[in-house]
Amino acid sequence: MSTSPDWTGARAPDLAAFEDMAHAAFANLPLAFRNLCAGLLIHVEDFPDEETLGEMGCESEFDLLGLFRGIGLAQGGEAATGQMPNQVWLYRRPLLDYWAEHDETLGHLVTHVLVHEIGHHFGLSDADMEAIEAAAES
Template identity: 45%
Template sequence: MNRTFALPPSLDEIDAIARKAIEDLPDAFRAHLNGVRLVVEDFPDEATLAGLGVDDPYDLTGIYEGVPVGEKFLAVSGVMPDRIRLFRSPILDEWIARGDETLEHLVSHVLIHEVGHHFGLSDADMHGLEESSR
């Protein structure tokens, strides 16, 4: 679906695109996302940026916060539920800068990257998978 937007897409519109991307995942992956909260915010907060050593808030389009599936047995009680946070303004900025893909494709890419972290994949693993699928 390639939509045209008269105004910059809202938080709710980005959320709807991300939820559709989750629906499009294979059942085997979706089954392990029960309980993972999806949150769309305009920008990452200062604590998140500082914790990751990121200076420019436009450099962070999303983050997975939680315990990867393969490490759940190590989790201690009292931890916050897993969540995936997507950041609207950095996503829109990247979308405009790229200019060659749909917003749906970019949101799906960011979401799948964060889902990969939920499954314990490293950035290098995900980049390798992306390269091998081209």
């Protein structure tokens, strides 16, 4: 008798479930990091749009897991009047594809992409972002 989980009825999380997972991952990040992100909007889409794929030089719609758009601290951090808020997009299908090919949990992957998309635009080092991820998991 097998002790592995029964996956026969399992389904991939839909956009709403993925968005819930992203917001839960964000809420679990250290307060100091979340404070850098005041007003951040998190979006979940199945794939990036054609304009984004072209802008990012992607060869496939599966090439991009997430994207930050906005003004981070590394770019001056001051919001101009009428400027759109900082936003992060997570792309469900590329994330699911990556998850299926790697040995990590989906929750960890969502947290990782969220932290890295935000972190790079706030000028954080990879070591800083690893520490944020570790704090979120503890």
